[in-house]
Amino acid sequence: MLHELDRYLTEVLVGERHGMGPSLIRAAALPASWLYAAGASARNAMFSTGVRRATRLAVPVVSVGNLTVGGTGKTPFVEWIARRLHDAHSLRVAIVSRGYGAAPGTLNDEAMVLHDNLPAIPHVQGADRVAAAREAIAKHGAEVIVLDDAFQHRRLARDLDIVLVDALAPHGSYRVLPRGLLREPLSGLRRADLIVLTRTHQASPGSIVAARDVASRFARGKPVVEAGHRVVGPDFRGRRAFLFCGIGQPRSFEMTATAACAEVAGRRFFPDHHAYARADVDAIVDEGKRRGADVLITTQKDWVKVRTLGTFALPIEPLRIEIEIRNGAEVLEAALDRIAARATSRVEAAR
Numbered sequence: 001m002l003h004e005l006d007r008y009l010t011e012v013l014v015g016e017r018h019g020m021g022p023s024l025i026r027a028a029a030l031p032a033s034w035l036y037a038a039g040a041s042a043r044n045a046m047f048s049t050g051v052r053r054a055t056r057l058a059v060p061v062v063s064v065g066n067l068t069v070g071g072t073g074k075t076p077f078v079e080w081i082a083r084r085l086h087d088a089h090s091l092r093v094a095i096v097s098r099g100y101g102a103a104p105g106t107l108n109d110e111a112m113v114l115h116d117n118l119p120a121i122p123h124v125q126g127a128d129r130v131a132a133a134r135e136a137i138a139k140h141g142a143e144v145i146v147l148d149d150a151f152q153h154r155r156l157a158r159d160l161d162i163v164l165v166d167a168l169a170p171h172g173s174y175r176v177l178p179r180g181l182l183r184e185p186l187s188g189l190r191r192a193d194l195i196v197l198t199r200t201h202q203a204s205p206g207s208i209v210a211a212r213d214v215a216s217r218f219a220r221g222k223p224v225v226e227a228g229h230r231v232v233g234p235d236f237r238g239r240r241a242f243l244f245c246g247i248g249q250p251r252s253f254e255m256t257a258t259a260a261c262a263e264v265a266g267r268r269f270f271p272d273h274h275a276y277a278r279a280d281v282d283a284i285v286d287e288g289k290r291r292g293a294d295v296l297i298t299t300q301k302d303w304v305k306v307r308t309l310g311t312f313a314l315p316i317e318p319l320r321i322e323i324e325i326r327n328g329a330e331v332l333e334a335a336l337d338r339i340a341a342r343a344t345s346r347v348e349a350a351r
Contacts (some may be wrong), residue, residue: 012025013175014170033175034310052154059144061133065151083118085146085336095121097124111206129156143343165211165214166200167197167211168203197211198227203322223331232322234261236257242267247299261297278310294314295315297318300318
């Protein structure tokens with residue numbers, strides 16, 4: 001019920017619902033949106049003018065973030081960045097994030113996915129990301145820090161600020177909370193060093209052009225890279241699948257999973273970061289069996305939580321994806337090469 005309400009409100013705010021009721025909700029949200037935007041702009045202005053100062057670390061920092069609530073593909077993109085800095089440049093990399101949704105002393109679902117996919121790269125979580133980054137340096141010998149979901153976290157200075165823009169995002173999402181899905185006004189894109197359009201493999205040419213237009217108007221000439229993703233792992237061709245997930249953008253997962261298997265028997269979506277109970281998965285299994293599914297497919301973010309609940313009457317498989325740079329790879333790689341050169345020079349200077 002809560003998920004259905006959340007989905008309804010999201011569709012109202014981005015303009016996908018019409019009529020008197022949705023129009024009244026959008027109008028009522030405007031005053032709060034103006035206040036939210038003013039507060040976010042004032043806070044950013046304090047950092048931009050030096051009233052508040054960001055902490056500069058002894059190692060380079062790469063930030064990956066976005067402007068909107070909900071998923072834009074940050075986790076697989078963080079994985080791509082960290083892997084390239086580690087593999088191509090032989091650097092000791094650490095990932096730092098806030099750890100949203102994690103119980104004390106545990107990792108959240110994104111961190112568990114990254115641990116599975118990048119076992120050689122430590123991940124430090126904490127609400128105080130300055131302290132977490134310092135711990136990554138002191139405890140793990142990190143030579144470069146990758147910040148996950150940190151565009152609005154201004155306390156920690158960064159050497160490369162990457163902002164992800166979802167090419168599938170509806171135009172109505174380009175309004176500030178609670179009227180839309182933005183965490184801050186689009187003018188915040190001016191702070192970015194690099195814009196990455198995500199999910200371009202699923203977006204129409206018109207949607208990609210629209211997203212590029214937003215980037216060019218608000219990021220003022222900053223380079224724009226286009227990224228999509230590809231499926232890796234199990235082969236679902238010939239399988240009749242039941243889909244389930246609890247992520248910010250279930251539509252993208254549904255599109256990817258539908259293309260990966262022979263037939264979709266049904267689907268069930270939960271709120272983002274859903275904490276699964278055994279009863280949740282038992283109900284999904286029962287529905288999948290009734291619909292003739294021979295496999296349940298979910299995301300890696302959901303799988304890392306579901307796998308702790310035991311075995312089930314139907315197999316559950318994660319749909320693992322990897323980032324694929326579709327346009328502008330040389331721009332992104334050159335930016336990371338510059339970060340790697342700074343890290344290497346600092347390591348050599350410290351010897």
